[in-house]
Amino acid sequence: MKSPHKSLFLFLMVTSTCMVMSSSNWLTTWMGLEINMLGFIPLMYFKETTSESETAAKYLVPQALGSTIFITSAMIALHSNTLQTLMPIAMCLKLGAAPLHFWFPPVMAGLPLLPAFLLLTWQKIAPIFAISSFHPTIMAKIMPIAAISALWGGIGGVNQTDIRSLLTYSSIAHTGWMLASINSPAPTLMLYITTYILITTSVYMCLTKQSTKSHKQLFSFKEPHDSFLLAITILSLSGLPPLTGFFMKLLVLYFTEASTIITMSLILGASTSLLYYLSLTFSPLLSFNKANFSKTKMISKSSIMFFLISDSTPILYCVLPLK
Structure with missing residues (x-):
């Protein structure tokens, strides 16, 4: 990210997302989504290798297909409402929601850590807010x-041993919760996305300290304090009570207007995700004790982010009684 042209593309990616969020018509939304895609693709060339070119092509094709379906259905919807349902489906394709997630795991597997983090977090904002602007019906x-x-997202991550695959299927599961919170009368969607980005940022800060892919080497930090923080943050991402990830899902269940079947599917998927995240973090949490904690001499950046995430819990408590 030291190159000036990458800073320009990062600026385009950020401003295009703001353009989509403030858009008042479908044409401006489509333009913002296209600029967002074109601004993110150069950032995928982090190390400028051949595999990154292949990954960029795998990302470009479904994104272009989703944009084509969106603008075509928007033009037809001016004269007939028969194809208007294709517009949110096109956004779900760009978002990587199941069963339209066929491009998401291969792209995540071939990306470096920083572009993969941007794809997990920032690239979800524009499509999800475009969906929220549709009519409730x-x-x-x-x-x-x-x-x-x-x-x-819960079932797909059960047999995964790669941390990128775990975060990928966890992102698919969280996408389902974001879609379920769209019809909520309260600002649930904004709170959910903000909390999800903060927790994922904390995981990213921990992963930047070591280049490991297997879950067996995931908690092999020099300082045991970092292993403990990473385990707690992953459990918060899965929704273990009483961590922050649990309260943001509870907020969605409280405000959502989805049917009982949809709600039970969300709970079942979250329970499955929690199962394999508990099996992932059970050993490092048991091996951590008070003696290891006392050996820590300084607070890392991941610790600061962890406390920042913990401070967001009172906000959820304040919003929860409002309806």
Whole structure:
């Protein structure tokens, strides 16, 4: 990210997301999504290798397909409402929601850590807020996609040993929860996305300290304090009570207007995700004791981010009684 042209593309990616969030018509939304895609693709060339070119092509094709479906259905919707449902489906394709997630795991597997983190977090903001601008009757038709995403994200990560694959399927599951919170009367979606980005940022800060892929080497930090923070942050991402990730899912369940079947699918998917995250972090949490904690001499950046995430819990408590 030291190159000036990458700073320019990063600026385009950020401003295009703001353009989508403040858009008042479909044409401006489509333009913002296209600029967002074109601004992110050069950032994928982090080390400028051949594999990154292949990964960029795998990302470009479904994104271009989603944009084509979106603008075509928007033009047809001016004269007929028959194809208007394709517009949120096109956004779900760009978002990587199941069962339209076929491009998401291969792209995540071939990206360096920083572009993969941007794809997990910032690149979700524009499509999800584009979906939230649709009419409530149209959004109700894509609630099955929210249920499938939550279930598939939970089931798909059970046999995964690569930390990138775990974060990928966890992102698919969280996408289902984001879609379920769109119809909520409170600002649930904004709180959920903000909390998810903060928790994922904390995981990213821990992973930048070591280049490991297997879960067996994931907690092999020099300082045991970092291993403990990473384990707690991963459990918060999975939604273990009483961590922050649990309260943001509880907030969605409290405000969502989805049917009982959709709600039960969300809970079942979250329980499955919690199962393999508990098996992942059970050993490092047991091996951590008070003696190891006393050996820590300084607070790392990941610790600061962890405390920042913990401070967001009172906000959720304040919003929860409001309806």
